[in-house]
Amino acid sequence: MHKFIAIGDIHADWDTFWDALRAASCVDADGLPTAPVRLGRYQVVLIGDLVHPKSPQGYARLTGCDPFDMNDEDHRLIAAREQVRQLEKLQRYHEAAPHAVHVLLGNHDHAVLDPRFVLGTSGGLKHTEFDPERGGLMLPPHLHAWMSRFPRELRVGGLQFAHVSPLPGHLYYDDLFYSDRSAKTWFRETPEYVGMAGLVFGVYGHTRPGEGVLLHRTEDGQPSFAIIDALAEREYLELLYDAGAEHPLRGVSVVPF
Template sequence: MIKVIAIGDLHAEFPKLWRALKASYAADEQLMPTRPVREGDYRVILMGDLMHPKTLAEYRKLTGLEDYDPSNSQHLRLAAKAQIRELYRIKRYQEAAPDQVSILMGNHDHAVLTGSYVLGNKYLEHHEFHPEYGGLELPEDLKAWLEGFPHEVNIFGVNFAHVGPVPWLQSYDDMFYNSREPKEWWFTNPDYVTRMGYRFGVYGHTAMKDGILVKDQLALIDALDRDQYLEMLLDEDLLEWRISEVPQPGSLA
């Protein structure tokens, strides 16, 4: 039996990541894997989208700039540097237990890695890793690290993927971005999970404004901004889950 700590889309909420990992005894005070992680009793899965804060308010928090302007190249570079610094911390953690810590390839990670798409919405676009907009290029060693992110992980018949269990939901191309299915498949075609041969699936990508949703054979856990992550106990016959709360700052012993 193993314990799985699955944390939804990060979007640069780095302090919450570490509070969640510490609370689940998956990270120590030095932000390194604990013994249960290193020895394989625990598995840590980050659902991807490590970069790009979701809101302008989160960019202000990240950079410390109350007047953060996504069209200001100096501000973009500050945002990029802040994320790069934290990505190196996550890289160090993951590489200390590479078989027990998995980071899934999210569409935002893929976009930064390839430079193929500028992501965002009508309120906010993410330009900090686009030099053509005044941002910074991601360092080559971080690019090489991102290239190793899997699109899915399977543990005891449970599928973990950023968006969904079928190949076309794991390919971040024009069809992906022009389709409604990446945000709606879990509602319209939840049987994708069992049709692919899995007994359960855990996914991110679709923001859960009311917190983690567990529905039939799947869980949608893009709810770190709602201070939630998922813990599971798994073996060949066992499948138990619980929704855990990220401790507030200063509340960890």
């Protein structure tokens, strides 16, 4: 049996992210995995979207530039450099226990690796700090190589972790993905997708469900999936899963910290 600690979209809210890992007893004082993680007893899963704060206020907290202005070259470069610093810290953490720390590729991470798609906030802020053609900083080669290896999903028996949904089409961030509204709405409109995919349980992010982690249950009350883009609400998910058991999902908990 394994204990999974699943943390939703980080979006450069690094202080809150490291707080979550500390609350889960997954990181030590040196920023490295604790013994349960190194031994594989705890499996840490980051659901993707490491980069790009979600708002100007998030950029201001990250950079100390208040108000933050993406059109200001200094602000833009500080935003990139601060994210690089934290990505390097996470890379050290990940590479210290790659068998037990899993970082999935989110669409914002993909946009940094391939800046054809310029993403932004609902308020009109464009994430250009890693786009050299728009005055941003090129992602350092060692981070580019590391992030390029992120898987798009993690499966353990009937348990799936993915950034968006159980739909195969939502694993690839292309023109079709960005034109398909179901990437943001599937869990409310068609939650049966998880069962149709033959899954015991699914864990996804990408969309803030509101008021913390959304834990969906079937009509008979069984947990079916969770939407965990809830770092801002200071919540993460813990699961106990025994892949060899007849009923492998042994427990699901939303954990405030």
